[in-house]
Amino acid sequence: MTQRKDELAANLAGVEERIAAACAAAGRPREAVTLIVVTKTYPASDVRLLAELGVRHVAENRDQDAAPKAAECADLPLTWHFVGQLQTNKVRSVLGYAGFVHSVDRARLVTALSREAVRAGRETGCLLQVALDADAGGRGERGGVAPAGIGELAGLVAEAPGLRLDGLMTVAPLSGEYAGRRQAAFERLMDLSTDLRRARPAATMVSAGMTADLEQAVAAGATHVRVGTAVLGVRPRLG
Numbered sequence: 314m315t316q317r318k319d320e321l322a323a324n325l326a327g328v329e330e331r332i333a334a335a336c337a338a339a340g341r342p343r344e345a346v347t348l349i350v351v352t353k354t355y356p357a358s359d360v361r362l363l364a365e366l367g368v369r370h371v372a373e374n375r376d377q378d379a380a381p382k383a384a385e386c387a388d389l390p391l392t393w394h395f396v397g398q399l400q401t402n403k404v405r406s407v408l409g410y411a412g413f414v415h416s417v418d419r420a421r422l423v424t425a426l427s428r429e430a431v432r433a434g435r436e437t438g439c440l441l442q443v444a445l446d447a448d449a450g451g452r453g454e455r456g457g458v459a460p461a462g463i464g465e466l467a468g469l470v471a472e473a474p475g476l477r478l479d480g481l482m483t484v485a486p487l488s489g490e491y492a493g494r495r496q497a498a499f500e501r502l503m504d505l506s507t508d509l510r511r512a513r514p515a516a517t518m519v520s521a522g523m524t525a526d527l528e529q530a531v532a533a534g535a536t537h538v539r540v541g542t543a544v545l546g547v548r549p550r551l552g
């Protein structure tokens with residue numbers, strides 16, 4: 314094995330241990346949580362090594378980096394998740410590789426995603442990004458729909474041809490009432506997910522938790538954790 318592969322294998326084992334311990338502590342089966350490795354700022358060669366090490370889900374947050382990387386890795390058995398703020402003019406490119414978009418947060422984006430999904434002839438999994446720090450009706454600083462807007466946006470996705478409403482996503486807020494209260498933030502997301510599933514039972518994905526807070530997310534009930542740093546290392550400042 315190469316040195317980088319050894320390093321990634323050791324990091325993955327550490328993350329696996331953390332997820333398994335968090336599941337055990339929460340009384341949840343290990344299979345209830347899927348690891349998505351966030352490969353942003355790291356090269357396609359790392360994505361290839363991760364695939365060799367058994368990773369099946371990877372995520373990116375900037376189309377200009379992700380598109381060429383995904384193209385280089387098109388032969389690998391990977392599902393790509395898009396987790397960054399998404400401009401409508403990037404939608405066509407993103408749907409060229411991403412099976413899931415975790416950052417759906419406004420009606421205009423739903424329209425653009427639907428149009429391109431239909432054009433490409435493939436169904437796209439959509440998660441609504443929830444801004445727990447947004448005031449009623451507004452959007453969060455880093456994107457995301459306010460909790461009060463989830464029902465209406467979910468309806469638009471559910472009705473949109475080519476799109477599948479899969480669940481909710483959040484990033485623990487740095488400001489507002491949930492600043493420094495990650496566990497409470499993730500529990501709030503779970504409550505919102507429970508509400509959503511009353512009307513949309515198939516929307517079962519709960520995407521929450523990163524390197525710093527995956528334990529709290531798993532404790533709250535996250536089904537998908539998005540981990541970058543703990544697997545690939547500390548990123549250079551950009552991204």
Ligand SMILES: *Cc1c(COP(=O)(O)O)cnc(C)c1O
Pocket residue numbers: 351353374396397484522523524525539540541542543
């Ligand atoms: C970068 C990123 C992650 C991973 O963050 P780490 O702290 O490196 O684990 C997760 N989710 C989103 C939306 C990200 O942009």
